[in-house]
Amino acid sequence: MGETDVERVGGTGDGALTLESLSREPLLGREYQDHPDVVHERLRRRHGAVAPVDLLGVPVWLVLGYPEALYVLQNDERWPKGMRHWRARNEGRVPADWPVAPALTARNMMARGGPDHARYRAAWDAALRPFQDPGHPQARRLRDNIRRTADELITILVRGGRSGAADLAAQFSRPLPLMVAGELLGVSGLPGDEALLDIWRILDAGPDAAEASARVLAAMGRLGEEKRNRPGEDFPSYLLAAHPRLTTEELAHELTMLMGMISDHASILITNAVVEIITGDGRARASLSAGMIREAVNHVALRKPPLANFVPRFPLKDERLGEYVIRAGEPVWIATAATHADPRFAGGASVSRAAGTRAHLSWGAGPRQCPARELSTVLTTLALERLFERFAQLELAVPEDQLPWRSSPFVRGLRALPVRYEVKAGEAVTSPDAEDAEDAEGTEERGRDGERRPQGSLMRRFLVGLVTGTIDPDAF
Ligand code: HEM
Incomplete structure (x- = not known):
């Protein structure tokens, strides 16, 4: 799309306006948390493709239009990322303790x-190539690991009985990628539950985001140093090999x-996929039933994008976008789901008609x-494959409008996914008692090379605790 096209989709830009001079509604709040689509459409009606909003006390632009x-x-060279381009921040008008800052100032x-x-x-x-090239042994090992881990998690979950209730986020979709991250990072066992909590603190821009950021960084620094001294077949070692001057x-x-x-x-x-398959317009479920799981995942990504708002860009020069002129150095956030709801998305096809598009x-x-x-697609595909292979029935245990969404400027995800399940006929279900004693003693697992994985055992005990009711999921 060229500059003239943007001018055409834009309306009458008023050269005198700046972001700070416009009235702005706060973006985050109860309504945005539960119904971001309603907020997006109101902003679109009022402002068009680009809207001025207030993000936790700081003025930013939100892009709702797909072509914009x-x-x-x-046009990354004209709209680069990088906080140093932010004029208001350089002039001291962004509070030093703005909770969104730790995610934006991270040097990654x-x-x-x-x-x-x-x-x-x-x-x-x-x-990443060895993990993503389907023919590479590393990618095959990863796929096996994902399948095995998913099956293990389901086996633990159904210890609650052939049918019952579960929190599929706490018991499946959250631990699965965390356990797989251990393989990518080349650590025996898991990076740790506390590390995951810290990641949440950063992405949800809570008051303790800065401390959380420092803790995760310190742990990853120790891991990086270990890999520099003793490289392995893992992401940190491959990254160092590709960029040896990395400090x-x-x-x-x-x-x-x-x-x-x-x-x-x-x-x-993964969580959004389960919700979309259970409650969506039927397309994801139809793709799943037809064995086209990748297609189902693509449809979920389109309907429920996990990354709700991208890291901001800053135009190097004043640029017209939508109805406004964006001044050089003003922050511009892309609101993913809003752009998919734009009537101009996918050549005017509605989101449901554009189901198969890869243009999202x-x-x-x-x-x-x-x-x-x-x-990420392979991970999600295999997770869904194992879930829907082993469960005859999965349905929400609360009405859809009571699902607990997180309040975050970056992601759109659930705190918990309460479901009722029924295991497929013929699936073996282990009695809770038999293995609980073993878990309570802290049985150690062994990794691919037979190495001990005590942390994995901790996670396992935690998950068993959820099933047997001895652990409070809110503590996680
Ligand atoms: C379902 C999971 C994921 C989703 C939905 C997702 C989505 C995205 C999106 C939308 C961007 C572009 C952001 C922008 O333009 O500002 C992005 C960038 C990026 N993602 Fe992912 N991502 C996922 C998983 C991952 C994973 C697992 C990794 C690492 C292994 C990763 C690494 C990155 C990196 C490094 C970038 C920045 C690329 C660049 O700036 O050149 N992502 N991701």
């Missing part, structure tokens, strides 16, 4: 702008980001789109 979002994403691939990006990106692509601190930032993306975003995609923005677009799309 694509234009920004595909997602947030970083500037000429260095291409070098980092090439290293990321190289380090330990830089490596720690990249690993923290990987942890965040896999343990949170991938888990959200859930993985980004342009030079900065997600490098781990294949890995």
Whole structure:
């Protein structure tokens, strides 16, 4: 899309307006948490394709229009990421303790702008390749690990009985990517439940986001140093091989980001997929029934994008977008789901008619789109395959409008996914008593090479505790 097209989709830009001079409604709040689509449509009616909003006390632009979002994403050199471009921040008008800042100032691939990006990106692509190239032994091992872990989690879950109630987020979609992250990071066992909680604290921009960020970073720094001294067949070692000049601190930032993306975003995609399959327009379920699980995952990504709002971009020069002129250095956030609801998305097809399209923005677009799309798709596909293979019935245990959505400026995900399940006929279900004693004693698991995985055992005991009611899920 060229500049003239943007001017055409835009209306009458008023050269005198700046973001700070416009009245702005607060974006985050109860209504946005439960019904972001309602907020998006109200903003679209009032402002068109781009709306001024207040993000926890700070003025930002929200892009709701699909062509406008694509234009920004595909013109990275004119709309770069990078906090140093933010004029208001440089002039001291963004509070130092703004809770969104830790996620934006992290020196990782997602947030970083500037000429260095291409070098980092090439290293990321190289380090992920063994896990994403379907024929590579590493990718095969990962797929086996995902299947095995998913089956193990389901086996623990159904210890509650052939039919019953469960929190599919706490008992399946959250631990699964976390357990798989251990293999990517090359750690025996799990990175730890506390690390996952810290990732949540950062992405939900809570008051303790900064401390959480420092803790995860320190743990990843220790891991990075270990891999530099003793490289293995894992992401940190591959990243160092592709970018040998990476300092330990830089490596720690990249690993923290990987942890965040896999343990949170991938888990959200799995949870959102289950919700969409159970409650959606029937297309995801139809694709699933036809054995087209990847198609179902694509449809879920389109309907329920885990990354709700992208890291902001800042135009280097004043640029017209939608009805407004965006001033150089003003922050512009892309609201993924809103762009998919734009009547101009997919050539005017409605979201449901555009079901098969790959043109959605859930993985980004342009030079900065997600490098781990294949890995995340495979993880979600296998998770769904195992779930729907082993359960005859999965349904929501609460009305859909009572699902507990997180309040986050970045992601759209659930705190819990309460379901009622029924195991397929012929599926073996272990009695709770037999293995609980064993778990209570802390039986150790063994990894691929027979190494001990005590942390995995901790996670296992935690999950058994959820089934037997000895652990409170809210403590997680
Ligand atoms: C379901 C899970 C995931 C979703 C929905 C997702 C989505 C996205 C999106 C939308 C972007 C573009 C953001 C932007 O343009 O500002 C992105 C970028 C990125 N993602 Fe993912 N992602 C997922 C999982 C992962 C995982 C597991 C990893 C790491 C292993 C990862 C690594 C990255 C990186 C490094 C970038 C930045 C790329 C760049 O700036 O060049 N993502 N992701």
